[in-house]
Structure formats: C-alpha cells, structure tokens
Amino acid sequence: MSVMYLEFYGLKEQPFNVTPDPEFFFCTSGHEEAFYSLLYGIRTRKGFMQLTGPVGTGKTTLYRTLLDRLGTEIRSALIINPKLSDIQLIHSIIEDFEIKVGKRDRKSCFDALNSFLMSLAKAGSTALLIIDEAHNLKPSTLEQIRLLSNFETNKAKLLQILLVGQPELTDLLAKPSLAQIRQRITMSITLSPLDRNETERYIHHRIKTAGGQGMLIFDSPTIDEIYRFSQGIPRLINILCDKALFLSYMQRNRQELKTLMEHGHPAFGSS
Ligand SMILES: Nc1ncnc2c1ncn2[C@@H]1O[C@H](COP(=O)(O)OP(=O)(O)OP(=O)(O)O)[C@@H](O)[C@H]1O
C-alpha cells in the first residue's frame, strides 16, 4: 500500500514519518538559532547546556542533526533513559564512550572517565554527553551529572553536557536544592512551535526532501486547518499530513475500484 501511495504522489520515501531523521531537518529561524548556539557552545567547550521545548517541537531531531554535522570532530555518549540510578548512569556513560574499566565501582569509573577525557583533550577532540528526556532525572542523578561537569583543566571543561527535555526540566532545575547545577548551565535554549508561514514551508520542505514536487494536496485552506489542529507542533503536523495524503489516495482508489466494477474489467471476470 505504502509503495503505491508513494508512486501515486511521485515520492521516493515517506515525507511525514515521525522519526527524528536529520535528513529532513528544516531550519526555522528558531531551530537555526538553537542549532548554531549549540554548535558554538560545544566547540568552545562551554560545559553545561540545556535544550528545552514542548513535546514534539524537534529537540531530538535538532541534536541528531548536530551530531551528524559534528561527525568525527567529537566523541559523544547519548543517554535516552534518564530513569537510571546515579551509578547506572555512570555505567551507561562509560559503555557509550566505549571506555574499558576493570572494576565497576564509582571511583574506578570516575578515574577511567577522567583519563579518557584527558587523553581526548590532548588529542584536540571534544567529548559530549547528551541526556535526553532529562526532565525525568531524579535529583540524585542530577547531582551525579553535576559532579561530571567538574572534569576540567585550568582552561576548559573536559566534558560538554547537554540536557534535553520538556519545559518541566526548567521547573525541576529551579528547585533550591539544585542551585549548584543550575548555576553551571551556561547556555539555555528553548524551541517553540512553528507559526503558520513556517508550517507551510516545513510541509513543502518535507515533500521536496522525499522527492516530491510542489505542495501535492496541500493548498492554502488545508494548511490553515493543519496549522489550527497542530498548533505548529512538527510531530502533529507530520501525523496530520500523512493522514491527509493517505485519505486522499484512498479516495482515488475507491473511485478507481468503483469505476472498474461499473464498467467491468478482465480482472473481475466480466466485460
Ligand atoms: N526542525 C525540524 N525539521 C524536520 N522535522 C522536524 C523538525 N522538528 C521536528 N521535526 C519532526 O517532528 C517529529 C518530532 O520531533 P522530535 O522527536 O525531534 O521532537 P521532540 O521535541 O524530541 O519530542 P519529545 O518531546 O516527544 O521528545 C519528528 O518526526 C521530526 O522529524
């Protein structure tokens, strides 16, 4: 079915998948500012950074695009399950950086991480730790992350840390007990939903990236409706657009089937 749908619209791939695929990255002015701020923050080793935004606004897509762009310039570790305990978090980081440790107690892990970061810095490379869904972190795990930000030389932070999460992350960090970590955050970036104009350009961009021409079925009144229902949230725009393409295609199919039945066709055994 999906192959016929693609063929029907002249597409090479699904334009409105809900996976955070960097290939489809669309730069609104907000996404662009966020992208270059983070790139700058990582390259100049700012230490602690924070990226927040409402559900589905493109946080994961943004940092995946960033990782693609940075390529071999950095070594990164990505934690996407922040409900880990503090020691489990350290183990996950060690594993993601592919650091070999003999013993797995906290001290051995910290020592191994420290020498890994030092040798990376000597080689002129940067280490980046990304923690997604960070609004779900326990305060004790956040405290552990603060300790990780202490890896530094006189000149620079050895580990760049990017906390990514929903707006509740800001509320979490506002707790008086977390003042120490809050003060270390040198860059805080917020993503917003798209406006009506950006929604239209976003839809066009995704169709083009998927190999399609023009706006397909998306005329101006349809985009108005999509914008109204999605409030400019990219994930919701994708779901609505995919549904619209599918329904439009099915309508045509139903019509074709009806015509075939009415006028007969060899495939149906009558003439
Ligand atoms: N700038 C963008 N360019 C292209 N696609 C985007 C962009 N922002 C979001 N999307 C699309 O919207 C969907 C949701 O994006 P993403 O998963 O990055 O959001 P999120 O903010 O991480 O959501 P959550 O809060 O649920 O983790 C994905 O399908 C993604 O492809």
Ligand SMILES: [Mg+2]
């Ligand atoms: Mg996400």
